[in-house]
Amino acid sequence: MIFQKIFDWKTYIFTALAVISFSNFMAVLFGQTIPNVVLDFFKVAGEYVVLGAVFVFALAWLLKAKPHNRPKQYSVVVFDVYGKKSQIDGLRTEFKTHDVAWSFMKQYKKSYPLYNFALVSDLPKSDKPTIFRYI
Structure with a gap:
């Protein structure tokens, strides 16, 4: 009788079911639930990082892309072989x-x-004429 109480088959069944249930719960928890939650978080976080980078780039571009003040008048200056300004008759020098x-x-x-x-050309913020090209 004592032997029968100690090795009762009901106890083994309940213990086995408890172990199987718990191990199944742990396998689902660590094999599916936690990885899915973490992957979903990083997927959404990655989307926000990309979207934030696009907005930062667009904002920087808008702040940087201001209209350029192009000169309205260009002049051609003639230099002789010694590097001194000279004049050649008949040349158009204002454009x-x-x-052109x-x-x-x-x-x-x-x-x-x-x-x-x-x-x-004379730029508005400069005291001296600015050279754009030299040949």
């Missing part, structure tokens, strides 16, 4: 656009190879 002035400078360089030419 309204950079591209640059085109004329290239043509002048072909026509007068012993002279150098500088494309300059």
Whole structure:
């Protein structure tokens, strides 16, 4: 009888069911629930990091991209072989656009190879004329 009480089959069944249930609970908890919660958190956190980076970039771009004050008048300055300003009669030296002035400078360089030419303009915040191109 004592032997029968100690080794009661009901106790083993309840113990086995408890162990199996607990191990199943732990397997689901650590195998699915916790990893899914952590992965979902990092997925959403990653989306917010990317979205935040896009907004920071856009804000920096908007603050940096201010309108440029382009000069309204360009001049071509002629220099002789010694580096001193000189004058060549018949040359157009005042232009309204950079591209036209640059085109004329290239043509002048072909026509007068012993002279150098500088494309300059007066900028509002500068005391001296600013050289844009020099050939």
